[in-house]
Amino acid sequence: MTEEETLINLPPELERVIFELAAWLYPSMIQTLILVAKRVCIWIEPQLYHVVLCDGGETQLLIKMLEYKSPEFLQAHVRHLALSSSTSRDEVTRILSICTNIRDLALWTGDTYPAMLPLLRNLTSLKCLSINLYSLFGGPENFQIPPVDDLAFKNLTHLDVFSDIPEPLWPFFGMLPSLTHLSLSDFYDSDMVDMVFDTCASLELLVVVSTEEDNEDMFQPSDTADPRLCSVSCQEFRLDWIEGAWGRCDYWRRAESMVEKRRSRAVVAPEEGR
Helix, strand or coil: CCHHHHHHCCCHHHHHHHHHHHHHHCHHHHHHHCCCCHHHHHHHHHHHHCEEEECCCHHHHHHHHHHHCCHHHHHHHCCEEEECCCCCHHHHHHHHHHCCCCCEEEECCCCCCHHHHHHHHCCCCCCEEEECHHHHCCHHHHCCCCCHHHCCCCCCCEEEECCCCCHHHHHHHHHCCCCCEEEEECCCCHHHHHHHHHHCCCCCEEEEEECCCCCCCCCCHHHCCCCCEEEEECCCHHHHHHHHHCCCCCHHHHHHHHHHHHHHHHHHHHHHCC
16 A cells, blocks of 8 residues: 555544644644645634734734634634734724633733723633733723622633732732732732732732843742742743643743742752751
């Protein structure tokens, strides 16, 4: 049997696994792979919509996608969504009204506002969120923390906050019952960190993200009694987000590794002193 005949006669189940794995490992190849055969298109086209980053011209591509794909299809397959400054308010409203089953949302529009709250309430599957939280809650002029029951944040495990974090906002983090990972971009206040650790019963990791300087794990054991605090450097936030969305190493995983190594050293040190 020739190599060509072997490939042609692969069982459909195995063939599907091969193409799905290839699409997952090399997402940039999906648009090429779906041209191989109709069955391959059926198998892996949904992965085209698994991770959606609206940046520049890609925003208009998503708007067109909303026109020729059914809401049911998008709800079933769009899982990770990032909206940048190229996305207008009307487009944000339209996108979030349709893609209601996302688990990971990054709102990097530069135009976060309280009127978004009703849209976020519909995202009941949301696990990860990157957002300007202060602006969402009204900013300096109309700041108000809404009742948590009015938000779709009860299942939120990962929260990245890149806004100012004034003291009136601090209690909000303790209101999130499932929060395990919290990151603060270019912000550190020891009093706030202490409050977060005291009030967030489920918190496993608090990361200070440096977006401008290389401050990889600037906190030493002497700086804090809590090993859950660490810092990472992340200058290419969009690329890092894409890596994490596809299950690869992002700043969350690097931070987890740092904390785990720190804890391991803390366990080994007393044993060596015996």
